[in-house]
Amino acid sequence: MPKTPLIELRNISYTYAYNTSPVLQNLNFSVSEKQIGIIGSNGCGKTTFFQIIVGLLAPDKGELLFQGKSVKNKADLRNLRKEVGFLFQSSDDQLFSPTVIEDVAFGPLNLGFSPVEAKRIAVETLAELGLSGFEDRITHRLSGGEKKLVALATILAMKPKLLLLDEPTNNLDPRTRKCLIDILQGLNLYQIIISHDWDFLNQTNSTLYQIEHGHIHRCEEDHIHVHSHIHRAGDHPHRHD
Amino acid sequence: MDERFAQGDSLLHRRDPKAKIIAAMALVSVAAVSDSFIVATTSLVLGMTLLFLTKLPLQPVLKRLLAINSFTLFLWLTLPLTYGGSKFVAIGPLPVSIEGLHIAALITLKTNAIVLTIIALLGTSKIANLGHALETLHFPEKLCFILLFSYRYVFIIYQEYRRLVRAAQMRCFVPTTTIHTYRTFGYLFGMTLVQSWNRATRVHRAMILRGFDGHLIPLSQSRYTTKDTVFLSTMLSLTAILALLNFL
Structure with missing residues (x-):
């Protein structure tokens, strides 16, 4: 574990223009564990929290630190975004190129790799995720699960150190879900996962944090224990007598 | 948008989209501005020849032509009656303008020639490749x-x-x-x-x-070959001849 955390939030407050009460208030957080699960009710500010980490939203108050240094200008943000990958809730928002290979190579090209190198990186990344042969597929014709995995590939192709996943298992079938869990378990990088899927959080050994009333706090260990027995519908048919 | 015309491996499918865009623009502009029947007919023949070279199945192409000719049908219905001019023939009680018929025929020839050319030259490339080609051409x-x-x-x-x-x-x-x-x-x-x-x-x-700063960097640098140069020169020469036909 590095001495200075990759990302640190200090006293962050954020209020949406259309809202009177702040969604995040004096929030403090630092990336200290390898896998962090974020839970919280709908609209509690989980996605806002991610958007502040990557600088898509500028906090009203507080400070965002990247590798111990305050993020102030565009160059700082660019450096931060090189190291922090953000997997959106909707893959259709993330896959904008006509073909899979172009989309995966988009990040490396922007990082300054030559087309040949970018293509090599893209092909390798797809292969690592078991998506070999997907290169020339048309992005909008992929299935929901395929889109999710390709979206993950587009981010991993930039070799980030921290991965932000916003409800990654939403609408995935059990097979793709399992596939995603295996991939995430095999990655040696920091991960913060927003999810309502307790089983998924449990399987990824995440330390749980909860966002509530604008703050974030670490959950007690047994907090996860209480819920972890929930089965996904149809996966293990059983009866509660 | 199924891009079905872009599937195929004909002489024209293999040409670089840049060459095809330039060729299509030249040919279409000459055909569009001309008011000579010789030019319109020649470009229609040229369009048909190009379509023949693409080896595309005829039925879907005819369907497209049918769609576009439903518009020219309106011209046939309205222009002869409204165009005016000096020569008329009487069909029943209606005076039909000869010039109006001429214009309707000319427009029909030109429309079909242009649509065929565009299907043969631009339809045979994927839209994504056309987009990148336009970028390279500094559009x-x-x-x-x-x-x-x-x-x-x-x-x-x-x-x-x-x-x-x-x-x-x-x-x-x-x-x-x-x-x-x-x-x-x-x-x-x-x-x-x-x-x-x-x-x-x-x-x-x-x-x-993902690091986007306003410039899309194309991944595949399509290779412009000698064959593309030959193709483009041929097309531009044909277009030049077509333009000269205007002055006959």
């Missing part, structure tokens, strides 16, 4: 963006619209000629617009997060 970047992104998102915007329409139908909405119907369609269009805008914002964010 305004924003227009290329619009082409590439419309291609990617037109389906999704349509799906979003369909979803809203279905939601309305689920609540027993039946379009009639009432203010309620007009208002509902207004809401549906408006909501589609808002959702597209929101999506555009999210897509833009996704791009920024």
Whole structure:
């Protein structure tokens, strides 16, 4: 574990223009564990929290630190975004190129790799995720699960150190879900996962944090224990007598 | 947009999209501005020859031609009666202008020639490749963006619209000629617009997060070969001859 955390939030407050009460208030957080699960009710500010980490939203108050240094200008943000990958809730928002290979190579090209190198990186990344042969597929014709995995590939192709996943298992079938869990378990990088899927959080050994009333706090260990027995519908048919 | 004309491996499918764009632009402009029957007929023959070279199945092409000729049909119905001029023949009680017939025939020839040329030259490339080719040819970047992104998102915007329409139908909405119907369609269009805008914002964010700074860097540098040069020179020479035919 590095001495200075990759990302640190200090006293962050954020209020949406259309809202009177702040969604995040004096929030403090630092990336200290390898896998962090974020839970919280709908609209509690989980996605806002991610958007502040990557600088898509500028906090009203507080400070965002990247590798111990305050993020102030565009160059700082660019450096931060090189190291922090953000997997959106909707893959259709993330896959904008006509073909899979172009989309995966988009990040490396922007990082300054030559087309040949970018293509090599893209092909390798797809292969690592078991998506070999997907290169020339048309992005909008992929299935929901395929889109999710390709979206993950587009981010991993930039070799980030921290991965932000916003409800990654939403609408995935059990097979793709399992596939995603295996991939995430095999990655040696920091991960913060927003999810309502307790089983998924449990399987990824995440330390749980909860966002509530604008703050974030670490959950007690047994907090996860209480819920972890929930089965996904149809996966293990059983009866509660 | 199934891009079915782009599937294939003919002489024209293999040409670089840049060469095809330039050739199509030259040929179409000459055909479009000319008012000579010789030029219009020759470009139609040229268009047919190009189509023949693509080895595309005829039926879908004819379907497209039928669609475009439903527009020229209106010209045949209106121009002879409204064009005026000095020569008329009487069909029943109606005076039909000879010049009007001429103009309708000319427009029909030119329209078909242009559509055939565009199907043969531009239809045989994928839209994505055309977009990148336009970028390489230094077309305004924003227009290329619009082409590439419309291609990617037109389906999704349509799906979003369909979803809203279905939601309305689920609540027993039946379009009639009432203010309620007009208002509902207004809401549906408006909501589609808002959702597209929101999506555009999210897509833009996704791009920024992956280091986008306003320039799309194409991945595949399509290789422009000697064959493309030969093709383009032939096409431009034919176009020049076509232009000269105007002065015969």
